[in-house]
Amino acid sequence: MMPxxxxxxxxxxxxxxARLLKAQAKALDAVEADLKxxxxxxxxxxxxxxxxxxxxxxxxxPLELEKRLLLKQHNVSRLIDRMEQKNLLKRLxxxxxxxxxxxxxxxxxQELLRRMWPTYRASLxxxxxxKLKEPEMAKLAALLQHLL
Amino acid sequence: MMPxxxxxxxxxxxxxxARLLKAQAKALDAVEADLKxxxxxxxxxxxxxxxxxxxxxxxxxPLELEKRLLLKQHNVSRLIDRMEQKNLLKRLxxxxxxxxxxxxxxxxxQELLRRMWPTYRASLxxxxxxKLKEPEMAKLAALLQHLL
DNA sequence: TGTATATATATGCAATTGCATTTACTTGTC
DNA sequence: GACAAGTAAATGCAATTGCATATATATACA
Numbered sequence: 607m608m609p610x611x612x613x614x615x616x617x618x619x620x621x622x623x624a625r626l627l628k629a630q631a632k633a634l635d636a637v638e639a640d641l642k643x644x645x646x647x648x649x650x651x652x653x654x655x656x657x658x659x660x661x662x663x664x665x666x667x668p669l670e671l672e673k674r675l676l677l678k679q680h681n682v683s684r685l686i687d688r689m690e691q692k693n694l695l696k697r698l699x700x701x702x703x704x705x706x707x708x709x710x711x712x713x714x715x716q717e718l719l720r721r722m723w724p725t726y727r728a729s730l731x732x733x734x735x736x737k738l739k740e741p742e743m744a745k746l747a748a749l750l751q752h753l754l
Numbered sequence: 755m756m757p758x759x760x761x762x763x764x765x766x767x768x769x770x771x772a773r774l775l776k777a778q779a780k781a782l783d784a785v786e787a788d789l790k791x792x793x794x795x796x797x798x799x800x801x802x803x804x805x806x807x808x809x810x811x812x813x814x815x816p817l818e819l820e821k822r823l824l825l826k827q828h829n830v831s832r833l834i835d836r837m838e839q840k841n842l843l844k845r846l847x848x849x850x851x852x853x854x855x856x857x858x859x860x861x862x863x864q865e866l867l868r869r870m871w872p873t874y875r876a877s878l879x880x881x882x883x884x885k886l887k888e889p890e891m892a893k894l895a896a897l898l899q900h901l902l
Numbered sequence: 903t904g905t906a907t908a909t910a911t912a913t914g915c916a917a918t919t920g921c922a923t924t925t926a927c928t929t930g931t932c
Numbered sequence: 933g934a935c936a937a938g939t940a941a942a943t944g945c946a947a948t949t950g951c952a953t954a955t956a957t958a959t960a961c962a
Contacts, residue, residue, distance in 0.1 A: 614875055615883030618891045623781070623882045625898035630778040631824045633771070633901060669910065676779045681949065683912055688948095705910040705957045727762055734771045735763030737901050743766045746897040750773035753781060753885050817940065829919065831942055836918095853927045853940040909958070918949070929938070 626753075633733045640729035646722050650675070651689060655719045658695065658711035665710040667700065694718055774901075781881045788877035794870050798823070799837060803867045806843060806859035813858040815848065842866055 615623070638649055646652075653675050658664050666674075672682045686709055689695050694715035700706040738746060763771070786797055794800075801823050806812050814822075820830045834857055837843050842863035848854040886894060 613879060613883075615879040616888060616891065618888060618895060619883035619886075620878065622886075622891050622895040622898065623878055625895055625902065626774075626778050626882075627782070628824060629898045629901035630774050634775070635824065667910085676776060676783065678950075679911070680913080680951085683910095684948080687912095700910095703910080703958075705955095707911075730768065730771055731761060731763040734774075734901065735761075735767035738767075738770075738897065740764060740766060742897055742900070743764065743770050745893065747766060747770035747773055749886065749890055749894040749897065750770065750777045752890070753777035753882065754773065815940085826920075827941070828921085828943080831940095832918080835942090848940095851928075851940080853925095855941075903962105905960100905962085907958100907960075909956100911955085911957100913954075914952090916949100916951085918947105920947070921945090922943100923945105924943075925941085927938105927940080929936100931936085932934090 636733045637726070637729045640732075641722065641725060644725040646725060647718075649726075650677075650685060651694070652719065652722050652726060654685065654689065655694060655711055655715050658709065659716060659719055663710075665698070665708045667706055668709060669706070671709065689715075784881045785874070785877045788880075789870065789873060792873040794873060795866075797874075798825075798833060799842070800867065800870050800874060802833065802837065803842060803859055803863050806857065807864060807867055811858075813846070813856045815854055816857060817854070819857065837863075 634649070641647070641649060641652075654671060657671060657674055658666055668679075668682050668686060671677070671686075672679055675682075677685070686695065686697065690697060692714075693712055695709050695711050698708040698710050700708045735743075782797070789795070789797060789800075802819060805819060805822055806814055816827075816830050816834060819825070819834075820827055823830075825833070834843065834845065838845060840862075841860055843857050843859050846856040846858055848856045883891075
């Protein structure tokens with residue numbers, strides 16, 4: 607493969623990078639704190655449940671969760687362990703590939719999703735939604751898309 | 755204090771939030787991987803050293819590092835432990851407040867900063883700088899500022 | 903078919919982080 | 933100055949994450 611053969615990042619890019627790190631850290635810390643203060647589990651649990659809920663049959667393979675949530679394989683494995691212990695999801699065998707499995711959201715998982723949303727929603731509004739007007743928010747979303 | 759009395763976040767805000775999380779995670783993972791691949795310590799070490807280096811006398815109080823880098827107090831304490839062990843910085847007593855201390859960058863700390871920069875810079879260019887043109891990058895930086 | 907290689911998930915162990923508390927001061931009040 | 937309350941930093945212990953490797957298939961190909 608060819609080496610990236612890039613130039614140097616501009617001062618603007620460095621500033622954008624620094625702010626990306628800080629803005630995310632600040633908002634995420636605040637959201638996690640709000641969730642915890644209301645007796646809820648970490649945001650990652652919500653993310654997993656939401657991905658599952660959105661699927662036709664409420665199931666996904668761990669590998670797919672890993673890609674969508676940008677988690678490492680071993681962390682997905684253990685996150686599933688913990689969530690399974692709380693009966694929020696369950697592991698099913700995956701017909702068609704004996705190595706794989708299917709993770710399926712349970713009723714309790716769906717209920718947790720519903721219970722968390724009001725807190726999460728309010729927190730998002732406080733720490734993100736209220737910070738920019740609609741057109742600027744759309745612009746931000748568009749620019750961030752280019753980093754993905 | 756008055757409750758936040760907010761409304762609900764728009765779909766646009768929710769999208770921006772999701773992308774903020776993912777864009778940051780993706781870029782940060784890539785940068786950390788590049789640093790490690792080149793035998794360097796985590797980004798947080800660079801951040802600490804850079805903050806110290808930028809000060810007149812190369813020193814800052816742990817409390818100040820905590821605020822600037824958005825770290826938790828106990829994590830700063832332990833990060834300083836590890837970096838002190840590698841002689842990248844040292845703890846000094848802080849005259850004027852016997853509870854506090856001063857963290858001071860060492861020559862080795864300054865040298866690490868210099869050695870890491872080429873790798874960090876190239877990584878930033880690959881994963882951030884090259885993704886947007888200059889005016890868009892400036893716009894992104896400006897929008898992110900509003901979240902801070 | 904048999905064997906080497908690749909892929910999906912799990913796991914042992916070390917490093918890091920979170921959480922609660924401790925230790926040493928410092929400040930304010932009487 | 934003496935004592936309650938507050939602040940800066942450290943620390944014991946549990947939970948999470950990282951890292952390397954293991955385990956159980958699956959796939960490719962001689």
